[in-house]
Amino acid sequence: MAVPSHMEFFIDPNRCIGCQSCVQACGECDTHKGHPMIHLEYVDRAHSTQTTPVVCMHCDQPTCAEVCPADAIKRTGDGVVQTARKPRCIACNNCVLACPFGVPKMKAEFQLMMKCDMCYDRVSAGKKPMCATVCPSGALFFGSREQVEQLRPRSTPINQFHFGNQVITTKVNMMTPKVGRAEYIDVTAAMNEGAIGKEITLNVLMDGLFGEKERQ
Amino acid sequence: MAKLADQLNNITKRFGPHPAFSAGVRLATNVEPDNVVKTHCCFCGQQCGIQLKVKDNVVIGFEPWEDFPFNQGMLCPKGVKRYLQGAHPDRLLTAFERDESAEGGFRPIPYDQAIDYVAYEIQRIQSAYGNDAFAVLSGASLTIEKAYLMGKFARVALKTANIDYNGRLCMVSAAAGNKKAFGIDRAANPWSDILKAEVVWISGANIAECAPITTNYVWQARENGAKIIVVDPRITPVARTCDLFLPVKPGRDVALFNGILHLMIENDWLDHDFIHNYTVGFDAVAEHVREWTPRRTAEVTGVTERAIGQAAEMWGEAKSSFLLHARGVEHHSHGVQNVLGAINIVLASGRIGREGCGYATITGQGNGQGGREHGQKCDQLPGARDINNPEHRAYIADVWGINEKEMPGAGVDAYELFRKIERGEIKGLLSICFNPKVSLPDNNFVAGMLDKLEFYVAIDFFLNESAHHADIVLPGSLHEEDEGIVTQVEGRVIKINKAVDPPGDAKQDWRIVQDIARAMGRERGFTFNEPREILDELRVASKGYIADYSGVTYEKIERQGGVFWPCPNEDHPGTPRLFEPGSWNPIANGAGPFYFHDGKARFNVAPYTPPAEDVDEEYPIILTTGRVVSQFLSGTQTRRIGPLVDQYPEPRIEMHPQLAEKLGVKDGDWTSAESRRGQITLKAQVVTTIRPDTIFVPYHWAGAKSANQLTIAAQDPISKIPEYKVCAVRVKKAEAAPDWADGERRA
Numbered sequence: 001m002a003v004p005s006h007m008e009f010f011i012d013p014n015r016c017i018g019c020q021s022c023v024q025a026c027g028e029c030d031t032h033k034g035h036p037m038i039h040l041e042y043v044d045r046a047h048s049t050q051t052t053p054v055v056c057m058h059c060d061q062p063t064c065a066e067v068c069p070a071d072a073i074k075r076t077g078d079g080v081v082q083t084a085r086k087p088r089c090i091a092c093n094n095c096v097l098a099c100p101f102g103v104p105k106m107k108a109e110f111q112l113m114m115k116c117d118m119c120y121d122r123v124s125a126g127k128k129p130m131c132a133t134v135c136p137s138g139a140l141f142f143g144s145r146e147q148v149e150q151l152r153p154r155s156t157p158i159n160q161f162h163f164g165n166q167v168i169t170t171k172v173n174m175m176t177p178k179v180g181r182a183e184y185i186d187v188t189a190a191m192n193e194g195a196i197g198k199e200i201t202l203n204v205l206m207d208g209l210f211g212e213k214e215r216q
Numbered sequence: 217m218a219k220l221a222d223q224l225n226n227i228t229k230r231f232g233p234h235p236a237f238s239a240g241v242r243l244a245t246n247v248e249p250d251n252v253v254k255t256h257c258c259f260c261g262q263q264c265g266i267q268l269k270v271k272d273n274v275v276i277g278f279e280p281w282e283d284f285p286f287n288q289g290m291l292c293p294k295g296v297k298r299y300l301q302g303a304h305p306d307r308l309l310t311a312f313e314r315d316e317s318a319e320g321g322f323r324p325i326p327y328d329q330a331i332d333y334v335a336y337e338i339q340r341i342q343s344a345y346g347n348d349a350f351a352v353l354s355g356a357s358l359t360i361e362k363a364y365l366m367g368k369f370a371r372v373a374l375k376t377a378n379i380d381y382n383g384r385l386c387m388v389s390a391a392a393g394n395k396k397a398f399g400i401d402r403a404a405n406p407w408s409d410i411l412k413a414e415v416v417w418i419s420g421a422n423i424a425e426c427a428p429i430t431t432n433y434v435w436q437a438r439e440n441g442a443k444i445i446v447v448d449p450r451i452t453p454v455a456r457t458c459d460l461f462l463p464v465k466p467g468r469d470v471a472l473f474n475g476i477l478h479l480m481i482e483n484d485w486l487d488h489d490f491i492h493n494y495t496v497g498f499d500a501v502a503e504h505v506r507e508w509t510p511r512r513t514a515e516v517t518g519v520t521e522r523a524i525g526q527a528a529e530m531w532g533e534a535k536s537s538f539l540l541h542a543r544g545v546e547h548h549s550h551g552v553q554n555v556l557g558a559i560n561i562v563l564a565s566g567r568i569g570r571e572g573c574g575y576a577t578i579t580g581q582g583n584g585q586g587g588r589e590h591g592q593k594c595d596q597l598p599g600a601r602d603i604n605n606p607e608h609r610a611y612i613a614d615v616w617g618i619n620e621k622e623m624p625g626a627g628v629d630a631y632e633l634f635r636k637i638e639r640g641e642i643k644g645l646l647s648i649c650f651n652p653k654v655s656l657p658d659n660n661f662v663a664g665m666l667d668k669l670e671f672y673v674a675i676d677f678f679l680n681e682s683a684h685h686a687d688i689v690l691p692g693s694l695h696e697e698d699e700g701i702v703t704q705v706e707g708r709v710i711k712i713n714k715a716v717d718p719p720g721d722a723k724q725d726w727r728i729v730q731d732i733a734r735a736m737g738r739e740r741g742f743t744f745n746e747p748r749e750i751l752d753e754l755r756v757a758s759k760g761y762i763a764d765y766s767g768v769t770y771e772k773i774e775r776q777g778g779v780f781w782p783c784p785n786e787d788h789p790g791t792p793r794l795f796e797p798g799s800w801n802p803i804a805n806g807a808g809p810f811y812f813h814d815g816k817a818r819f820n821v822a823p824y825t826p827p828a829e830d831v832d833e834e835y836p837i838i839l840t841t842g843r844v845v846s847q848f849l850s851g852t853q854t855r856r857i858g859p860l861v862d863q864y865p866e867p868r869i870e871m872h873p874q875l876a877e878k879l880g881v882k883d884g885d886w887t888s889a890e891s892r893r894g895q896i897t898l899k900a901q902v903v904t905t906i907r908p909d910t911i912f913v914p915y916h917w918a919g920a921k922s923a924n925q926l927t928i929a930a931q932d933p934i935s936k937i938p939e940y941k942v943c944a945v946r947v948k949k950a951e952a953a954p955d956w957a958d959g960e961r962r963a
Contacts, residue, residue: 017424
């Protein structure tokens, strides 16, 4: 069975609370038990509680597959980029280094690249991926486009990413604020800027703090 | 007799906490479970639905339960990994007697022998010192059947007045405030009303970490256009993207609410019809808040006048709203006043008892709601009845088949109980589902009092830190080894289903309690064969009063996805939303929707008083305590679940860089915080997400890592809740790493 074409994955970092439920649940998935494939990071904990979860974006033209010298990474017809095939993977790390989103993990103990396969065993059987089922904040969501439009009227799903000159279209969508009117996300544009959390959080706390201005 | 049995190292080597990880069949792929059991999480008051996968009498994993309406499959990391508490190497598989020569300081003994010993000691102490010299400490994570049985056991089998429970540390301020204002203690609305609110006000509730599933309700309300106001000394994950953040100084919440009401009155953001028709006492409150000008409110709360004004306007002009609070406003020596202040701004707005207009405390413990209704509280009888009310006593005495005169009167709260041990008035203790050595404030005093007891018996499934001091430990049951009902945060009664049998000599807690009663020759009234029979008696015991469960059955819960109490008869579907116009209750009897004789809600003057221990030159910094998402309460379970331990291994001292700079502390430095009661050395976490005058330490750890060595045993005079959220400390860079950090120093 294939992943139903009307069902899509949506990531909304705006909602993420950093609880790691997705990471803990990913490690319970039957195909890679004990090995969570999700990356969940604080953007800049010193200045903000902002966290951001990253699953495989399932690119239309996956860089990981393009750079694989052993042709071990396959994208199935329903758009899911599968984890490396064990008999083929030579553990060369090319995919780990090349993936613009930093998704694949090299599992040295298995001599195998492993990554999120959108819970292919669950999704192709009509279920939702484990992480998007348990996520208590809705930061990870799996459903139809109609559903997400109805549930998230303030956001627009975007699935085009610019890394310098490389344009990547993905099966997984990133929710962005409607007010921003973005058509794509320019990932490298902000690479040399500091984390914006710094200014924002200082303002939020200090502006509301009576007496702090007077002291400074 | 009750002295620390052995070197701590010896105890922990034998009994843990050891972190468990998935292994064996739990790690194997494509294992077909024998059984998949629909039940609920064993941890917090959200009581998320979950399915447990069972193989050979072991819970081997979970599957989300998407059809359960409250959480629809969602879980926090604790729920995901909860299954690792079963088949755990630290599990108590026999009864134990203290024996200093034994491995770990305790030697296994036959269960029946332990029960006989316990019965003998109870009777010895009671005949020597009187019935009240033996006390019971119970817990709000027990099912309602067990909680009911504990209250009955104390009053009928032990004939002692001294029973109280760990809900005393949790939401009693909310309970007391709700009873004063509404006449009933329950969340006024189902969470579905959050989705329809124009403004969601969150005071003192770190929703993302302590009630993670509620996050989705708050975010969905925002998607629907709601403004979110968060009041907290820290920028919690939910505060990060709220519409208005008020960084309140710990211990000043009621001042803020009074200041908001002041502006609501000044700007006429009031529902005059509601105030007139459905409330009493507004004028006195209006007079009281006259002095709470924005200027004064700002000075006391540490929040700017501008932010106070914005909050008042957002709240005042809303057409619908939901106000949520939790321990952040309740854990104070004036916790009830904080709660009353919150309720006053709800009542003045008239936004309660309707769709999208709500108010609730976010209950903390698994059965925090149900556990506080049916008589394990020192002054309460089943159905939320009052042990001092002659009619209530007579009704329950009749249900229990005893003479009303035999029923003890009100006992004392859980902390006062330890002061009674100090005074020599209490000599023996039975504890279940309670780890006071970790969870009570000023816990070095608590540990000393456990040592002072002549006899202490603890029932638990792991050897919790309080049980280190026990003479006898009886092996109790895990959540998944028993069935029963629990009332979650919304007031929805849900059903816990049994997935596996207790291992070894471990027994379901209600059986253990009945075994003690039988060994004492007092088995009359303690011959239940299954939890369903206990529920049937509770249904009668609760009938006709406020917390009426008489129409709650296991079958109805399963059919409806839960039953909201009050549910006064078998045909009644339950009551999701309280206080709807025209609704009936047994107190007002048709006079109005609130639970007073005139059917009207009460405004209560809520005066501000500073915390019991304010900062001074000697102790200039505020300590506030709370939770992290991967740990739960005193950590008896979660400190034994490996992946949760790894997620946040040790407590840290959270502080603002301005404070850190003043102290010469850098992120990751060993840092000491000291109060008048104790001292703790932990690594600093330097973050701009906390007020510069406040440090935060989570409280889930024991011994040298326990935040409650520092906290103060000051209590609210009404609710008796301890003031966990404010005490005064001094902080400095530590000269050396603490002893427990040996491993880290080597590394």
